[in-house]
Amino acid sequence: MAAPESSPSLKVFNTLTQRKESLDPLRPGEVRLYVCGPTVYSYVHLGNARTFTAFDVVVRYLRYRGYRVTYVRNLTDVDDRIIQAAQASHEEPRLLADRFVQAFDEDVRALGLLEPDVAPRVTDNMPEILALVQKLLDAGAAYASDGDVFFAVSAWPGYAKLSHRNVEELRAGEGGVAGERKRDSLDFALWKAEKPGEPAWDAPWGRGRPGWHIECSAMAVKFLGQPFDIHGGGLDLIFPHHDNEIAQSEASAKAPLAKVWMHTGFLEMENAKMSKSLGNVVRLRDALARVDAEALRLFFLSSHYRNPLVFSEAALTEAERRLEYFYETLQRVDERLALREVQMAATLGDSGRFLRAFERSMDDDFNAAEGQAALHALFTEMNLLLDRPPVTDRDRVACTLAELRAEVRPFGQVLGIFQQSPARWLEWRRDRLVERRGLDRARIEALIAERAAARKARDWARADALRDALATLGVELRDSAAGTAWKVRDEP
């Protein structure tokens, strides 16, 4: 593992500067990362999952590279949409939020996402939010108006620098409306005055609740300091959410909020972004009921994180089939290595070459899609050694296989795959396919036994007829010296 200082080559695309920059942490060897988490008013969908998976891999790779990473991913549990959803289901907003926080944790754990170091909730951080609003009021960057508090965009010269928009043009667009309460149509709420039946907290300027953007500013700075290294989220958060965070934090502290801003591309459904407002969402938990979590991760990582990715059942099926190839190879390698004592011997090939190629890809703005080429090459090499070894010395082949097997681990660790034992994963997949096709194990085993007898009697016609019958059921046979193994094909 390379020391962080020795990898100045790690490049990250920064939305703020719109170019790739060398990652140069504010504190040597340490990366402080904040990712905007979900607003908990419903279940997470695959679009959200894609973003969180992308940052999960960012964290894993930075740690693999030797950085100490502090990863904060918030839970927004006070919000208009939560209140709306709670009213619709005649539930306390707090309870509804709790319910979806729990669902989020379950779903995201099933996806294999690492726990963030801190997962702060708005309701647990009101003092910091109140303090930030007060600070902005004191600085003249905000004003109270009938119990609401607004941020004064005109008091902050750098407004919208992240989205690279022109303030005048934003004003010309629809936007909000200036009126008795808002001085400028672009001003946004830091605090919303209490309304009947809504959650509210005491504040010097009147009871109410925080506006949408203030919580991220307050919590990010509380847990990471200001400035910190990387702030991330989906592309749709650039404006206004991240621009507003920047405005609030920088106007209050006269220092940058974050050095690098990273944004993930959209997951699309039939040429439209997957979003709750369009109603074209697939929930993460529903997807995980149909496809393996690691296969889903492989699908997310098949395209660069900033590019749009189109969702399809076929792509998911392909990803799971690819994962099956990986696990089958791992199982074969493990079986081979368990066969007998191996004498130390010189290994074949250039040790670590696949991993180095992977690192080159990942160093270039976390290009996991490109990095998968190295992963495939590594597996092809293992299969080659298994079936067509280039030398006859068994110890050399075995030692090389052991070395390559060890090289697989970092890939798995960074991408969040290969976390199951091969045998267990393959069994799990077969069980699921058996169930999906409504197959009868006893009958399959009986047919295989019958075929074995036919083969022993050299009755090839009978044996082939039985194999064809099994193939019709979706069962595929693999004859070997050890006997006949069977698997189930995934497509009817």
Added chain:
RNA sequence: GGCGCCAUCGCCAAGUGGUAAGGCAAGGGUCUGCAAAACCCUCAUUCCCCGGUUCGAAUCCGGGUGGCGCCUCCA
């Protein structure tokens, strides 16, 4: 209208100035009683179109065409 993104083999996809990664599918082969799996080979003189810059462009610039996003909640 403003800001921004995308267009690469049948499908997915990397590559953003030095002569087209990888996966899936397809065809051929090795292996096999026959298969399957695995491996090997083949599979884009070409990167939406038209101009330009350059010794050199999928990559840069200008202009089109098509698709998408943000500007209102959104990962």
